Amino acid sequence: xxxxxxxxxxxxxxxxxxxxxxxxxxxxxxxxxxxxxxxxxxxxxxxxxxxxxxxxxxxxxxx
Amino acid sequence: xxxxxxxxxxxxxxxxxxxxxxxxxxxxxxxxxxxxxxxxxxxxxxxxxxxxxxxxxxxxxxxxxxxxxxxxxxxxxxxxxxxxxxxxxxxxxxxxxxxxxxxxxxxxxxxxxxxxxxxxxxxxxxxxxxxxxxxxxxxxxxxxxxxxxxxxxxxxxxxxxxxxxxxxxxxxxxxxxxxxxxxxxxxxxxxxxxxxxxxxxxxxxxxxxxxxxxxxxxxxxxxxxxxxxxxxxxxxxxxxxxxxxxxxxxxxxxxxxxxxxxxxxxxxxxxxxxxxxxxxxxxxxxxxxxxxxxxxxxxxxxxxxxxxxxxxxxxxxxxxxxxxxxxxxxxxxxxxxxxxxxx
Amino acid sequence: xxxxxxxxxxxxxxxxxxxxxxxxxxxxxxxxxxxxxxxxxxxxxxxxxxxxxxxxxxxxxxxxxxxxxxxxxxxxxxxxxxxxxxxxxxxxxxxxxxxxxxxxxxxxxxxxxxxxxxxxxxxxxxxxxxxxxxxxxxxxxxxxxxxxxxxxxxxxxxxxxxxxxxxxxxxxxxxxxxxxxxxxxxxxxxxxxxxxxxxxxxxxxxxxxxxxxxxxxxxxxxxxxxxxxxxxxxxxxxxxxxxxxxxxxxxxxxxxxxxxxxxxxxxxxxxxxxxxxxxxxxxxxxxxxxxxxxxxxxxxxxxxxxxxxxxxxxxxxxxxxxxxxxxxxxxxxxxxxxxxxxxxxxxxxx
Numbered sequence: 001x002x003x004x005x006x007x008x009x010x011x012x013x014x015x016x017x018x019x020x021x022x023x024x025x026x027x028x029x030x031x032x033x034x035x036x037x038x039x040x041x042x043x044x045x046x047x048x049x050x051x052x053x054x055x056x057x058x059x060x061x062x063x
Numbered sequence: 064x065x066x067x068x069x070x071x072x073x074x075x076x077x078x079x080x081x082x083x084x085x086x087x088x089x090x091x092x093x094x095x096x097x098x099x100x101x102x103x104x105x106x107x108x109x110x111x112x113x114x115x116x117x118x119x120x121x122x123x124x125x126x127x128x129x130x131x132x133x134x135x136x137x138x139x140x141x142x143x144x145x146x147x148x149x150x151x152x153x154x155x156x157x158x159x160x161x162x163x164x165x166x167x168x169x170x171x172x173x174x175x176x177x178x179x180x181x182x183x184x185x186x187x188x189x190x191x192x193x194x195x196x197x198x199x200x201x202x203x204x205x206x207x208x209x210x211x212x213x214x215x216x217x218x219x220x221x222x223x224x225x226x227x228x229x230x231x232x233x234x235x236x237x238x239x240x241x242x243x244x245x246x247x248x249x250x251x252x253x254x255x256x257x258x259x260x261x262x263x264x265x266x267x268x269x270x271x272x273x274x275x276x277x278x279x280x281x282x283x284x285x286x287x288x289x290x291x292x293x294x295x296x297x298x299x300x301x302x303x304x305x306x307x308x309x310x311x312x313x314x315x316x317x318x319x320x321x322x323x324x325x326x327x328x329x330x331x332x333x334x335x336x337x338x339x340x341x342x343x344x345x346x347x348x349x350x351x352x353x354x355x356x357x358x359x360x361x362x363x364x365x366x367x368x369x370x371x372x373x374x375x376x377x378x379x380x381x382x383x384x385x386x387x388x389x390x391x392x393x394x395x396x397x398x399x400x401x402x403x404x405x406x
Numbered sequence: 407x408x409x410x411x412x413x414x415x416x417x418x419x420x421x422x423x424x425x426x427x428x429x430x431x432x433x434x435x436x437x438x439x440x441x442x443x444x445x446x447x448x449x450x451x452x453x454x455x456x457x458x459x460x461x462x463x464x465x466x467x468x469x470x471x472x473x474x475x476x477x478x479x480x481x482x483x484x485x486x487x488x489x490x491x492x493x494x495x496x497x498x499x500x501x502x503x504x505x506x507x508x509x510x511x512x513x514x515x516x517x518x519x520x521x522x523x524x525x526x527x528x529x530x531x532x533x534x535x536x537x538x539x540x541x542x543x544x545x546x547x548x549x550x551x552x553x554x555x556x557x558x559x560x561x562x563x564x565x566x567x568x569x570x571x572x573x574x575x576x577x578x579x580x581x582x583x584x585x586x587x588x589x590x591x592x593x594x595x596x597x598x599x600x601x602x603x604x605x606x607x608x609x610x611x612x613x614x615x616x617x618x619x620x621x622x623x624x625x626x627x628x629x630x631x632x633x634x635x636x637x638x639x640x641x642x643x644x645x646x647x648x649x650x651x652x653x654x655x656x657x658x659x660x661x662x663x664x665x666x667x668x669x670x671x672x673x674x675x676x677x678x679x680x681x682x683x684x685x686x687x688x689x690x691x692x693x694x695x696x697x698x699x700x701x702x703x704x705x706x707x708x709x710x711x712x713x714x715x716x717x718x719x720x721x722x723x724x725x726x727x728x729x730x731x732x733x734x735x736x737x738x739x740x741x742x743x744x745x746x747x748x749x750x751x752x753x754x755x756x
């Protein structure tokens with residue numbers, strides 16, 4: 001199970017409480033609001049692995 | 064075919080197997096034997112030129128979506144159906160079922176759209192009907208449109224004309240309409256700049272005919288996408304179809320949205336794309352014409368062999384997908400409407 | 407794809423006998439079948455599709471409870487789409503309820519459920535919370551948000567499951583034929599390695615944490631086969647881009663704060679000790695109470711999904727397969743979800 005797809009973080013509400021921190025992730029141009037609660041180190045431009053609207057991992061850039 | 068609770072489900076309109084069964088098992092048998100009744104346009108035999116006749120109902124939600132609206136859809140949808148027989152439209156009818164409470168301004172915009180679409184094609188709405196139903200009994204507006212056209216070529220363009228070895232071509236990239244509507248509905252929170260591919264197929268079809276392409280079959284891709292259309296054609300034409308996964312053009316955004324939601328791009332809806340089946344030798348000619356309208360038009364497969372035995376594996380799963388690794392996998396039509404999944 | 411071809415060659419070249427490997431996750435099954443990898447590997451590997459589908463293993467009693475709840479006129483039931491076709495004990499499902507007018511809403515993210523509850527204050531919103539550990543953080547966030555906002559019209563019908571205890575039971579069954587495991591890469595992305603290190607050691611089977619693309623799957627399979635050939639039984643990570651040893655610490659902390667393990671029935675496998683999650687204090691008020699739930703527990707007698715999930719029966723060997731049981735009228739969850747072992751088999755192998 002676990003359809004998880006990687007997309008680019010394009011914006012964040014920079015909420016001080018991680019519980020409410022969300023941002024838009026772009027999947028080849030398709031935007032979806034995603035919770036950033038589990039990826040506190042995520043920066044704009046990072047590739048995030050997203051499952052049911054929650055980012056689970058900041059992906060390392062391909063070498 | 065009986066659903067466990069004996070009621071119509073959304074899936075019966077989803078373009079998948081449930082809809083096919085509803086039509087072939089419940090509707091068609093009661094209507095008397097009609098040749099080609101399941102093809103897009105029916106031919107009416109007259110002493111003069113051959114007439115083509117098609118009807119369609121439009122229930123899209125929301126009424127206005129990126130790239131189009133129900134009015135333009137009602138015109139193009141029915142004209143496209145005629146075009147799938149290679150017919151030029153002569154006239155349209157328009158029936159409106161309006162839900163009580165719809166803003167008049169909204170209706171006006173829809174009718175404007177109908178008018179513009181007609182003008183662009185050079186066809187008129189010559190008759191129609193209007194009904195109003197109580198609030199709650201309709202999604203704002205339902206439209207039925209019927210089109211009459213004339214066939215001015217000698218070809219028999221229908222699934223029965225497909226031949227083993229024929230090229231299977233799509234006229235452009237798939238799934239844009241499905242994605243546009245999904246994102247306009249907002250229930251899944253996806254926002255996409257992709258507009259519907261809603262478009263009129265009349266010109267490309269006329270050009271294919273003028274260029275001398277021996278069209279065997281045309282089918283506009285609507286609900287159920289390429290999956291549904293290729294399945295229908297294969298079954299009607301009693302030939303297998305092999306589609307090559309890698310050659311099927313899909314916009315990266317459509318692919319991405321499908322990955323996120325667990326949907327199949329091949330089953331996503333289109334409203335301005337068609338399957339063209341023609342002799343393999345004319346593939347390049349056909350693509351030259353089609354690529355002027357949509358650069359992503361591409362050959363996606365080949366017609367396989369005709370089957371004799373209706374209970375054979377070929378007859379049960381006539382369409383197969385060749386994976387990127389070259390493995391031939393039978394395509395099984397989805398139950399009904401596609402539903403997003405996590406699993 | 408050329409990497410795939412090379413990996414396939416290596417796997418074939420490596421195998422001195424035919425090995426039996428289980429891929430745990432339904433998403434892995436789907437990818438294997440869609441690309442035809444199972445057929446390309448047929449001579450070297452027998453693939454057993456594992457219980458890797460939280461939809462598949464949701465027991466019929468839970469579905470009965472969901473159906474009973476949504477039939478109440480004030481209830482809005484929010485669910486993932488694939489749950490809609492899972493049959494309850496009398497064959498009915500949430501899709502059928504929707505066609506009868508029940509307010510069943512398909513959502514993509516649990517976080518969207520909060521919005522629905524906030525917006526529609528006259529509705530009693532119930533979220534059918536299913537999933538593995540991959541999905542638990544999302545449900546956990548919904549719970550914490552609802553708790554903080556003191557919402558009174560939102561509850562969760564908990565059906566979350568934990569993978570490792572189920573694998574422990576499967577592998578512990580002496581009849582289980584599985585020799586190596588491909589662990590679900592995204593579960594491991596959240597939970598890390600710890601549970602799987604223990605499983606590998608305890609059951610003396612190689613376990614490889616594996617991804618979902620054809621290349622990732624083949625890399626995982628190769629790693630597993632090499633271990634089997636060499637008589638090793640370690641935990642290996644073939645999905646390093648996504649899986650860290652410790653998993654996602656923030657997600658794990660969230661899970662530990664919101665949930666606690668509880669015994670849970672997995673459809674076809676029976677009760678798995680600590681095989682599920684329930685809400686813990688101070689969030690328990692957000693769970694639909696067991697006393698509120700109607701519906702008798704029924705057996706799932708017609709569907710031998712337990713046998714299939716243990717690798718003891720292939721879908722095609724089930725007496726009902728393709729006959730009484732098809733995707734159109736599924737007897738059990740493995741035929742319902744398109745990733746379920748039986749539906750996937752039906753789809754790709756007729």
